[in-house]
Amino acid sequence: MPTVLWWGRGDKNYSRNRTIARLFGELGWGCEYFYPAVGSELGLIQAYFAKLKKPDLIWLPCFRQRDMASAIHFGKKWNVPVVSDPLTSSYQKQVYERGKFSADSRRAQRLLKWEAGLFKQADLIVLENSAYADFVRDEMDVPEDKLGVLYNxxxxxxxxxxxxxxxxxxxEVGFVGSFQPSMGTDVIVKAARLCQDLPVKWTLIGxxxxxxxxxQLAKGLNNIEFTGWVKYETLPERMGNMHILLGIFGVTRKTDFVIPNKIFEAMAVARPLITQQAAAYADNLGQSPVVGWVERGNEQALADKVREWIAEPQDLPERGLKTRELFDRYFGDDKMRDMLRIILDRVLPGGTKK
Structure with missing residues (x-):
């Protein structure tokens, strides 16, 4: 049985990490875990004292760029490939998502140089879709042959x-997720304001x-409700009680190359889905008429789509079933296993034993 060593302080229960670990197991791999100290330098020292066994592959889980240098060091020492699954580029997050500093600032350029340098040293960088891979290639000058794609x-x-x-x-029209700029929750509230004449409750969970x-934007509206996070074990049923589920509608650059978890989960529970058009869907959902595609940042377009679908309520159950069929085709377990198998075969020919 080949073994993958997860190198990083990532949360094993984080949705993407848990999914990938499961896929490794289904492909016949054993998983070992190493949680290095806070920084790569301390982590490197810790690794030598830990007497780690040589694996067949080193895998860096989500958000663990800080652990890459020590992992790459041991990858070279053992002569085994190192694959990083950052999920989010630190440079992209600080510059384009949070707007912490401008792209041409010294801090941004230092961050870009640091992260790009690490990405270029790894054997493969795994991104969540081809649009994100294109961003890393173009913005960070990482060679295309070092980039792979694995959906969430x-x-x-x-x-x-x-x-x-x-x-x-x-x-009931529902949003489940975090309230951040890329989500476009302000667009959802504005759309709800445009639909006060409809027998629709808009529920925003998160x-x-x-x-x-x-x-504050929703003050005075009686057709919208905000709730905190619901218990995770009740989430599928709660989503299932909704007639339509919503994706994202923000106008930040991030929204063009991210498919958030809420999209996959909405499709998996077989609910009609409305979300904005984005490059992230170019090689999967594309322009499937099953999905309610709307222009980003456009509350009128969102309101019109909800109005259109509610006017033909008898079609909603069938639309939900077709949405699940789309999920199985592009993001289901068989597809995910195939994508991971391709990644493993790229860095370790014959690495997928099953």
Missing amino acids: GAYTKFFTPQPPPEPGPPF EGDDKPEAE
């Missing part, structure tokens, strides 16, 4: 197709920095 998918043993609610009023602003 969903925990399909948990997010299963849910019985549809009655296709009649009152209807927390985040932008929530107070969204709540």
